[in-house]
Amino acid sequence: MGTETQNLQKTIKDDLKRLRWSQKRLARELYVATYDYDDDEEMGRYEERVKKDLQRPTTSPQRLNEYLRVIHQHNEYQNLCQFVPAYFSTGALSEALEAEMRDISREIGEELAAAEESD
Structure with missing residues:
Protein backbone atom coordinates (compact mmCIF):
# COMPACT_ATOMS: atom_id res chain seq x y z
CA MET A 1 0.00 0.00 0.00
CA GLY A 2 2.57 2.63 0.99
CA THR A 3 2.48 5.85 2.90
CA GLU A 4 0.51 8.92 1.89
CA THR A 5 3.74 10.51 0.64
CA GLN A 6 4.61 7.47 -1.49
CA ASN A 7 1.09 7.35 -2.93
CA LEU A 8 1.18 11.05 -3.81
CA GLN A 9 4.62 10.69 -5.38
CA LYS A 10 3.34 7.82 -7.52
CA THR A 11 0.28 9.85 -8.55
CA ILE A 12 2.49 12.75 -9.59
CA LYS A 13 4.79 10.48 -11.57
CA ASP A 14 1.80 8.84 -13.28
CA ASP A 15 0.43 12.28 -14.20
CA LEU A 16 3.83 13.27 -15.61
CA LYS A 17 3.77 10.18 -17.83
CA ARG A 18 0.30 11.07 -19.11
CA LEU A 19 1.44 14.61 -19.85
CA ARG A 20 4.78 13.42 -21.26
CA TRP A 21 6.53 15.85 -18.92
CA SER A 22 9.91 15.36 -17.31
CA GLN A 23 10.46 16.17 -13.64
CA LYS A 24 12.44 19.17 -14.87
CA ARG A 25 9.42 20.41 -16.83
CA LEU A 26 7.25 19.97 -13.74
CA ALA A 27 9.72 22.00 -11.68
CA ARG A 28 9.68 24.80 -14.26
CA GLU A 29 5.86 24.86 -14.30
CA LEU A 30 5.78 24.93 -10.49
CA TYR A 31 8.40 27.68 -10.39
CA VAL A 32 6.48 29.85 -12.85
CA ALA A 33 3.24 29.26 -10.92
CA THR A 34 4.91 30.18 -7.61
CA TYR A 35 7.31 33.04 -8.31
CA ASP A 36 6.90 36.36 -10.11
CA TYR A 37 10.50 36.60 -11.29
CA ASP A 38 12.69 34.54 -13.60
CA ASP A 39 16.12 33.57 -12.28
CA ASP A 40 17.91 30.72 -14.09
CA GLU A 41 20.18 29.91 -11.14
CA GLU A 42 17.28 29.83 -8.69
CA MET A 43 15.22 27.76 -11.13
CA GLY A 44 18.06 25.21 -11.30
CA ARG A 45 18.01 24.85 -7.52
CA TYR A 46 14.23 24.56 -7.60
CA GLU A 47 14.46 21.77 -10.19
CA GLU A 48 16.75 19.80 -7.87
CA ARG A 49 14.40 20.38 -4.93
CA VAL A 50 11.38 19.07 -6.86
CA LYS A 51 13.36 16.06 -8.06
CA LYS A 52 14.30 15.23 -4.47
CA ASP A 53 10.73 15.84 -3.26
CA LEU A 54 9.53 13.15 -5.67
CA GLN A 55 12.02 10.62 -4.26
CA ARG A 56 12.35 11.44 -0.57
CA PRO A 57 10.01 9.46 1.76
CA THR A 58 9.91 12.40 4.19
CA THR A 59 8.46 14.96 1.76
CA SER A 60 5.36 16.50 3.28
CA PRO A 61 2.04 15.42 1.74
CA GLN A 62 0.99 19.09 1.76
CA ARG A 63 3.83 20.00 -0.61
CA LEU A 64 3.01 17.07 -2.91
CA ASN A 65 -0.69 18.01 -2.88
CA LEU A 80 -6.40 15.42 -21.57
CA CYS A 81 -10.06 15.26 -20.47
CA GLN A 82 -9.24 12.78 -17.76
CA PHE A 83 -11.03 12.02 -14.56
CA VAL A 84 -8.79 12.58 -11.53
CA PRO A 85 -9.48 9.90 -8.92
CA ALA A 86 -7.57 11.62 -6.14
CA TYR A 87 -8.92 12.30 -2.68
CA PHE A 88 -7.64 15.45 -1.03
CA SER A 89 -8.02 15.75 2.71
CA THR A 90 -10.63 18.23 3.87
CA GLY A 91 -10.20 17.65 7.57
CA ALA A 92 -13.95 17.04 7.84
CA LEU A 93 -13.65 13.26 8.15
CA SER A 94 -11.95 11.12 10.74
CA GLU A 95 -8.43 9.93 9.90
CA ALA A 96 -9.77 6.40 9.37
CA LEU A 97 -12.34 7.60 6.82
CA GLU A 98 -9.77 9.82 5.12
CA ALA A 99 -7.46 6.81 4.76
CA GLU A 100 -10.33 4.79 3.24
CA MET A 101 -11.13 7.61 0.79
CA ARG A 102 -7.47 7.74 -0.29
CA ASP A 103 -7.46 3.95 -0.74
CA ILE A 104 -10.62 4.06 -2.86
CA SER A 105 -9.17 6.84 -5.02
CA ARG A 106 -5.92 4.92 -5.45
CA GLU A 107 -7.78 1.74 -6.45
CA ILE A 108 -9.88 3.63 -9.01
CA GLY A 109 -6.71 5.22 -10.39
CA GLU A 110 -5.02 1.83 -10.70
CA GLU A 111 -8.04 0.37 -12.49
CA LEU A 112 -8.14 3.31 -14.91
CA ALA A 113 -4.40 3.04 -15.56
CA ALA A 114 -4.73 -0.70 -16.22
CA ALA A 115 -7.60 -0.05 -18.62
CA GLU A 116 -5.52 2.62 -20.41
CA GLU A 117 -2.61 0.22 -20.81
CA SER A 118 -4.83 -2.54 -22.25
CA ASP A 119 -6.22 -0.20 -24.94
Missing part, protein backbone atom coordinates in the same frame (compact mmCIF):
# COMPACT_ATOMS: atom_id res chain seq x y z
CA GLU A 66 0.32 21.51 -3.97
CA TYR A 67 2.29 19.99 -6.86
CA LEU A 68 -0.80 17.98 -7.84
CA ARG A 69 -2.98 21.07 -7.66
CA VAL A 70 -0.71 22.92 -10.09
CA ILE A 71 -0.58 19.90 -12.42
CA HIS A 72 -4.35 19.41 -12.42
CA GLN A 73 -5.02 23.11 -13.03
CA HIS A 74 -2.60 23.29 -15.96
CA ASN A 75 -4.33 23.66 -19.34
CA GLU A 76 -2.37 20.74 -20.83
CA TYR A 77 -3.71 18.43 -18.12
CA GLN A 78 -7.24 19.70 -18.54
CA ASN A 79 -6.97 19.10 -22.29
Whole structure:
Protein backbone atom coordinates (compact mmCIF):
# COMPACT_ATOMS: atom_id res chain seq x y z
CA MET A 1 0.00 0.00 0.00
CA GLY A 2 2.57 2.63 0.99
CA THR A 3 2.48 5.85 2.90
CA GLU A 4 0.51 8.92 1.89
CA THR A 5 3.74 10.51 0.64
CA GLN A 6 4.61 7.47 -1.49
CA ASN A 7 1.09 7.35 -2.93
CA LEU A 8 1.18 11.05 -3.81
CA GLN A 9 4.62 10.69 -5.38
CA LYS A 10 3.34 7.82 -7.52
CA THR A 11 0.28 9.85 -8.55
CA ILE A 12 2.49 12.75 -9.59
CA LYS A 13 4.79 10.48 -11.57
CA ASP A 14 1.80 8.84 -13.28
CA ASP A 15 0.43 12.28 -14.20
CA LEU A 16 3.83 13.27 -15.61
CA LYS A 17 3.77 10.18 -17.83
CA ARG A 18 0.30 11.07 -19.11
CA LEU A 19 1.44 14.61 -19.85
CA ARG A 20 4.78 13.42 -21.26
CA TRP A 21 6.53 15.85 -18.92
CA SER A 22 9.91 15.36 -17.31
CA GLN A 23 10.46 16.17 -13.64
CA LYS A 24 12.44 19.17 -14.87
CA ARG A 25 9.42 20.41 -16.83
CA LEU A 26 7.25 19.97 -13.74
CA ALA A 27 9.72 22.00 -11.68
CA ARG A 28 9.68 24.80 -14.26
CA GLU A 29 5.86 24.86 -14.30
CA LEU A 30 5.78 24.93 -10.49
CA TYR A 31 8.40 27.68 -10.39
CA VAL A 32 6.48 29.85 -12.85
CA ALA A 33 3.24 29.26 -10.92
CA THR A 34 4.91 30.18 -7.61
CA TYR A 35 7.31 33.04 -8.31
CA ASP A 36 6.90 36.36 -10.11
CA TYR A 37 10.50 36.60 -11.29
CA ASP A 38 12.69 34.54 -13.60
CA ASP A 39 16.12 33.57 -12.28
CA ASP A 40 17.91 30.72 -14.09
CA GLU A 41 20.18 29.91 -11.14
CA GLU A 42 17.28 29.83 -8.69
CA MET A 43 15.22 27.76 -11.13
CA GLY A 44 18.06 25.21 -11.30
CA ARG A 45 18.01 24.85 -7.52
CA TYR A 46 14.23 24.56 -7.60
CA GLU A 47 14.46 21.77 -10.19
CA GLU A 48 16.75 19.80 -7.87
CA ARG A 49 14.40 20.38 -4.93
CA VAL A 50 11.38 19.07 -6.86
CA LYS A 51 13.36 16.06 -8.06
CA LYS A 52 14.30 15.23 -4.47
CA ASP A 53 10.73 15.84 -3.26
CA LEU A 54 9.53 13.15 -5.67
CA GLN A 55 12.02 10.62 -4.26
CA ARG A 56 12.35 11.44 -0.57
CA PRO A 57 10.01 9.46 1.76
CA THR A 58 9.91 12.40 4.19
CA THR A 59 8.46 14.96 1.76
CA SER A 60 5.36 16.50 3.28
CA PRO A 61 2.04 15.42 1.74
CA GLN A 62 0.99 19.09 1.76
CA ARG A 63 3.83 20.00 -0.61
CA LEU A 64 3.01 17.07 -2.91
CA ASN A 65 -0.69 18.01 -2.88
CA GLU A 66 0.32 21.51 -3.97
CA TYR A 67 2.29 19.99 -6.86
CA LEU A 68 -0.80 17.98 -7.84
CA ARG A 69 -2.98 21.07 -7.66
CA VAL A 70 -0.71 22.92 -10.09
CA ILE A 71 -0.58 19.90 -12.42
CA HIS A 72 -4.35 19.41 -12.42
CA GLN A 73 -5.02 23.11 -13.03
CA HIS A 74 -2.60 23.29 -15.96
CA ASN A 75 -4.33 23.66 -19.34
CA GLU A 76 -2.37 20.74 -20.83
CA TYR A 77 -3.71 18.43 -18.12
CA GLN A 78 -7.24 19.70 -18.54
CA ASN A 79 -6.97 19.10 -22.29
CA LEU A 80 -6.40 15.42 -21.57
CA CYS A 81 -10.06 15.26 -20.47
CA GLN A 82 -9.24 12.78 -17.76
CA PHE A 83 -11.03 12.02 -14.56
CA VAL A 84 -8.79 12.58 -11.53
CA PRO A 85 -9.48 9.90 -8.92
CA ALA A 86 -7.57 11.62 -6.14
CA TYR A 87 -8.92 12.30 -2.68
CA PHE A 88 -7.64 15.45 -1.03
CA SER A 89 -8.02 15.75 2.71
CA THR A 90 -10.63 18.23 3.87
CA GLY A 91 -10.20 17.65 7.57
CA ALA A 92 -13.95 17.04 7.84
CA LEU A 93 -13.65 13.26 8.15
CA SER A 94 -11.95 11.12 10.74
CA GLU A 95 -8.43 9.93 9.90
CA ALA A 96 -9.77 6.40 9.37
CA LEU A 97 -12.34 7.60 6.82
CA GLU A 98 -9.77 9.82 5.12
CA ALA A 99 -7.46 6.81 4.76
CA GLU A 100 -10.33 4.79 3.24
CA MET A 101 -11.13 7.61 0.79
CA ARG A 102 -7.47 7.74 -0.29
CA ASP A 103 -7.46 3.95 -0.74
CA ILE A 104 -10.62 4.06 -2.86
CA SER A 105 -9.17 6.84 -5.02
CA ARG A 106 -5.92 4.92 -5.45
CA GLU A 107 -7.78 1.74 -6.45
CA ILE A 108 -9.88 3.63 -9.01
CA GLY A 109 -6.71 5.22 -10.39
CA GLU A 110 -5.02 1.83 -10.70
CA GLU A 111 -8.04 0.37 -12.49
CA LEU A 112 -8.14 3.31 -14.91
CA ALA A 113 -4.40 3.04 -15.56
CA ALA A 114 -4.73 -0.70 -16.22
CA ALA A 115 -7.60 -0.05 -18.62
CA GLU A 116 -5.52 2.62 -20.41
CA GLU A 117 -2.61 0.22 -20.81
CA SER A 118 -4.83 -2.54 -22.25
CA ASP A 119 -6.22 -0.20 -24.94
